[in-house]
Amino acid sequence: MSPPDAHALLLDRGNLKRRNRLNRGVEALCTVGAVLAVAVLAIVVGSVFLKGVGALSWHFLSTPTALFGESGGGISNAIVGSAVMVALAAVMAVPIGILVAIYTTEFASPRIAHPVRFVLDILNGVPTIITAIFIYGLIVVPQGRQSGFAASVALAIVMLPIVARTAQEVLSLVPGNLKEAAHALGIARWRSTVRITIPTAAGGLLTGSLLGVARVVGETAPMLILSSIVAQGVLTDPGQPLASIPYFIFQASESPKPEAHTEAWAAALVLIAFVLVLNIVARAFYARSRKRMGA
């Protein structure tokens, strides 16, 4: 019996032909999968753009929502309301989130740091409608009314794990030799944290905060339950319920009127543009921060 011809084994025929064909088929399917995902993004963003851009005008952005059930108004009250509530949420969630991250990366032993991370992950997995019910029982029931403040506390809870987990990740990337050099010079832990660790990680910390803002600015469930019975006009007092862009979209989307749908698309365009730009900016900061820390 002669040895098999090595050259023949590599030829694309018989068994190998079948295997290559299968391989090409699967490769094509995987590529189609990736194209499909990108296409869905393009279709959704494209729909919002095409249907929203026509109704977008300075009048739409600078006029408050019309009386209930009427169209022709704008979303200035919703923009202002969203800005107030998201800003309040950020004021609460960003410092607490960064402090949690400092605790787990600088002070806590692994035995404590691990459960804290775990709790943050669980918190990240709590549906926002549940967070809204929590704040309803905690703030709205005792006060006897909805408020922008209640909604912003709920947003802060949604934001907290995002800020804290990103901050943990970034703080743990800060080169150990920077901290060790500081400690070798006898610098107290809090000083090295405030003057060395945080400034080094600043870009990454900003990323977490921006991602948190991008995430909560579109949150609708807390608005629905905590800040939906809204008075007319542009309001800024978080003691009363405030209008918001996501709730405006939600309400208009449920309306049977085509004019309301057009307004919903226009508001959606404003929201999606803000969210996507924020995401891109956050990623840019993150990439720069990683590079700076040599990661």
Place this chain on the structure above:
Amino acid sequence: VEAGTLKNPVLRARPNRIDRIGDPLLRGLSGLAAAVAVAVIAGIAYEVIHLAWPAITKFGVGFLTTNDWNPNPLVQRFGAAPFLYGTVVTSFIAILFATPLSIAISIYLTELAPKRIRRPVATLVDMLAAIPTVILGLWGILVLGPFMRDTIEPALNSTLGFIPIFGGDPSAFGYLTAAVILTIMATPIITSVTREVFETVPGDLKEASYALGATRWEMVRQVVLPYSRSGIVGATILGLGRAIGEAIAVAQVIGGANLINASLFHTGGTLAAQIASQYQNSAGLQKASLAYLGLILLVFAVIVNVVARIIVQRGGLKDVDVTPTEAEAL
């Protein structure tokens, strides 16, 4: 080593007053912040049980199996069965679509795509997770819903209509439309984890497989997929968690029916969507029953997240982070 722990008196001399306050202050403050995070979870559980208590005492465990939701003041009979059914069906279909899709995308991103376009494509897939759900819901009502009613559902009905789940009249709102929206939401979450897991597959195992003459698909099937199995399972469960918890977009497209219906084209409800559509307009026992739905949802969400993380960690990834910053690692 902290300066304070050194024995030499020269090195520990005169820690200034600010440092003596500053260290414990930062430690205390940051520890307090961590305690706040833990307290929030406990507070959520307490408050949801508290709000649901009237319904828990009235209906007990039978709530889970009662196929009725009747807010009529004379009846006031509430049960979770229609919404448990809706949650399970929509999430299951979503995962059924999203998991193979995510695996395909991850294979493309880690094995097939040219290096130059890996990061942009991964970022675009991540961006899908950034779209506010209320916008997906709006798109679901006005674009996807009519498409499902006019094209997809009639096609399914005419070919598979003998199966009860594909029977019934096509409609823009219903279980199937909600499931497609949830697929879109779950896919980027599952993809971000599976992609990360695929990247941890040791290169020498892959090369060994190629050296034995495997085609790319054979290598993936014999090396990458077995190696990543627990990661894929964990990622799927994480996606499931996302799907069962979504309230707004589902409330927008599922149509809000209070009874179980066999047809996937029919309107229905899920736990989260039912809370979203009724909580602000309800009172008394109905509101407590909605909070009871919320309690069931919370238990689901916590179990799903705990299980997913344990599985993924066992699978060799020390830490799975679902914050959308991973694309940068490519």
